[in-house]
Structures are given as structure tokens and as C-alpha cells.
Amino acid sequence: MKRSNWEEYQKSIADDKYYYARSCIRQNFFPGSEKAFLDIMQRDLGKEVFDDPLHTSCTGIGYHSDIVPLETIMTVVARQFALMNEAGYENFISSCITSFGIYTELLSTWEEFPETEERTRENLYKATGREFVKPKNLAHTSDIMFHHRHAIAERMTRPLINVNTGEPLRVVEHIGCHYAKIFPKKGIGGSEFPYVLAGMIEAWGGEVVDYPERRHCCGFGFRNYLVQANRGYSVANSQKKLESMAPYKPDFIVCNCPGCAMFLDKWQYTVAEMEGITYGRGGRGIPVLTYEEMAGLVLGYDPWKLGMQMHQVDVEPLLDKMGVEYDPSAKYLGPNGKYIGKPEPAIVNHRSQRNLYSIKL
């Protein structure tokens, strides 16, 4: 299959005036990324983004772990759309890939089975007295970042270049299953030739690493992570990806989906603790970034203001390669420089004796 076959997998993305829906996982584990998205769009690019205190979770994690029925999630989503209408917006943007998949699926279901939309309208009115108009444009927040990638490149102060060698940084990108596997035509490049993150990487000077398990799931698997007894599934699938990418020696991983970013970070810690194996260079883990963090770094943001101290795999090796100036002693400080202790050390950050390279290469 030629890449040109997939050129139709483009989408229309609104240029301005967005209604922003936060993500359960992103706001928990990467609150600095959501802040960075708003700062970049509003302050750096002058875009209008409405951050509404009235919206809630879409309940997607409950839906895909089968405790929230279809009619319920449809009604919760309809409420989000009603709030968007009431705030005067038409372009709905979601900070979560699971949510993006949900919104896409439900809009399509309403189209195909109009009786489900009708019932949703009745349920929403009965429960809240609200009514809704569907969004004119639906996008994931990475689509918005992709759409503005050249404007970000114009303001770039630190390209994705290794300052020691002058070579582009080698980047593994992971778009997350629900971005394009459910409705490939709603994702840039579809599920086979994903371009939403690759486009950012290329525009900002990096090189995209292709590797065999590029499209494999991060391993979240909903109930397979949510229930402790099932977590072997989750770590095993992450490990499969990490083993596949490691021989290509990526400088970092960038994720579309907040869950994927969290799992590929935390499962590297777990594998290192359980088996003493690490996947990055120098016996360390591979840093895992959100696309907001990647954008923030190229725009010159301070890594600790981006929240990169909340990662389990240290990002300093990447910061050093990019020539980022940072204060190591400020990494774990609280507001106004308050000392709040620091995390215990972990094998994944301290030169494991059993690096994958020494085992397989």
C-alpha cells in the first residue's frame, strides 16, 4: 500500500475559537501540559480557547470498561455540546484521545441511527432541561497543535536537534488507538500512516523513527489496567512496543493520548524494577513526552513549568541533548521555591546493569 493512498485521510480543522474539554488522565498526570496548551494557543498564537468550569468527564473510561451504558455516555456528551452552545462556540476540542474517539463514535452513531440522537435529546432535556446543537468542527487538541505547527516553528527557539552532533533528534511517535482506529478518516493520516505527531516533529526539526510495533496499543486495555489483577496484560503490551522501538535508539517518545504517555512512562519504571531492563541509552529509560511538552520545549518554556518533573523517567538526558537551560535543583520544588522533599530514586533513572542493547544487540 502506497502512502499516497492515504492522502485522503486529512481533516478539516478550525482555525480559531475553540471550546476546550479537559481530560481525566491528562489533567491528573500532566496538568502542566493542559496549561501549556492554553498558554501556547492563547498567549503565543493569540487564539481564543474557552476553558469551561461546567463540563465534566465524558465518562469514556467507564464506557470502555462497560459500566457506563451507551445511552448514558451519549447524554453526558450531549450535555458537553449543550454547554459549548451556551458559551457561544461551535468548535469542540478534546484534550483526550478516549474522549475524541467517543465524540467521533457518537456523532457517527447519531447520523446512522437517528433514533439514538432523538432519545439522547429527550434524555438530556429530561435530566437537565438543556438542548444541544452538534459541533460544527470536532478535533483533538493535537490536531489543533498540528494545524498551527508552522506558526509554532516560526517562534521556535530550540529545534528538535541534538546540539552536540547537529543531527535531528530521533523521535518515536504514538498516536493512541482511539485517535484513528475507530474512525480512520477522522485522524490525520489515518491509522496506517499517522501524521498528526509526525507533522509536528518534522516541522520542528526532528526525525520520525519507524519501527515494527509502531501501531501496537500502549497496553492500557481499560479493565486490563483498571483492575490490579489484570495489569500483566498492560505491562506486557507496553513492553512489546518498548522492545520493538529500542533498537532504533530513539531520543524520546511523544504521545498523542495522555494514557499512552503515562503508561509508556510508568511501565518502563515497572519493567526496570521487575527485570532490571531499561530501553534508552546509557542504561536509562526513554523519556516520554506529551505533544504539549514537546511544543513547549521548542518554544523555550521551562521544563519544570511544563510539569516534566511529574514523569517517572527522567527527562534530563533529552534536555541536555536539546541544549535546554534548566535548574536541576528546582526540579522538585513547590510554589515559591518551597522544599517539599523529592521522590525516591528508581532503577529506570540510574543506569541499569541490564540494558536492552547489551542483551539483544
Place this chain on the structure above:
Amino acid sequence: MAKYFDMLMEDVRMREGLKACMNCGVCTAICPAAEFYDYDPRQIVETVQSRDDERIEELLRSDTIWYCGQCMSCRPRCPRGNTPGYIIQCLRLLSQRLGFFVESEKGRQQLAIKRTIGENILRTGYCLVPRKILPEMHPEQGPVWRWVFNNDRDVYALFTPTYRQEGAGPVRKIDEQTLEEIHRIFEVSGGKELFDCIEHYSDQKACEMGYGGATREYMMDTFTKNSAEEL
């Protein structure tokens, strides 16, 4: 008789997810769950397509339907436009509505998911919140999460002025009226009914298993025990 098949077909996801399966097995080849478990989505679709009540009931009572990770990798690959991941969602819902889910170890875990994610949604408006990600329940989260958890107010204050307070921002407190609307949505659209159904059948099964009801001990056992690991 195809009573279970007919019940399944009432769900629009079945109409979207099951056209005509030719049993090629591409879904199984791409499936992360099939790599990890003794699991084969091809066989599941074949069983459902057979319309055989006995075989479908066996499926509804089994661990098998609970292995899928809902990644939906099967969907874009099926040459006939089927979506085994959607069929799984319908089987799981029916298994819960008929009370069959408590007959398998993996199915019984639905109580733990309802009491964690489900109750988070109703209490906080989110599927998860930092105070509910307990380091002792999540050892895989590592020492950095433990540090965040132990210093949550200071850490989140670096990124938002509204941590656990009303107003816009990440991990804010969601206002009472909004939570009331979410509760009413769950009541009118069947969400509350499914929660009650999970509790009801779990309680019955827990009594049968000698727990004296769906106690915290029963719930924690469904959350932590994996008999496959004990083999």
C-alpha cells in the same frame, strides 16, 4: 431459537459491528489480548453469528468476553467491516443485565470497576482524581507518583490556582449543580440501573461464595486475585 442473538441485536453497536464474518482471523492476528490471553475474537464472532443460544450463553458466563482491551485495533483491519470490539461491548452489557457476569472471575471484576471509576464519576465528575490513585493500590506508578500524591496541593498549585476548588482549570472541584445534572443523566439514561444491577448480582454471588454479601473484602478480592497466576 436465537433469543440471545435477538437481544444483542437490539444494541446499535451490534448492527454496526456485525455484518457477515468470513472467519479469516485478521482480528485475532492484530489483537493485543489474543497475544496475552487464550483469547480469539474470531471465535467469538463465529459463536455470536451462529445464533446458538447454548453457545452464546456459555460465552456470556465465561472469562473470555472480559479479556478484550477495547483498543479497537480489529476495527480498521477487518476486510468485511465487522468490529469485534463492538460485539464484545454488547456481550458484556448483556452478561451484566442477565447476571451472568458473576459466574466468571474476570466478570466479577465489574464490581471493582463500578466502585472505583463509576463512583468517582458520580462523586467528582471525573473518572479519576489524584486522591483516589492510592500509591499502595498502584505500585506501578512509582516513587514520583508517590511524591505527587503526598504533596498534591503543592504540586498541582504549580499549574493551577483551582486544585480541588471551583472554577476553571485542571482537577478542579466540580460544582454541586453540575454533579446533580450528572446524577440525573445516570438516572434517566440507564446508568444508575446498570450500577444497581452490578451491585445486586455481585451481592448474590458474594453470599453464595461465603462472603456474607458484596463487602469490601469481596470487592478487593475481585480487584486483586488472579487465579491464573496461582496455577
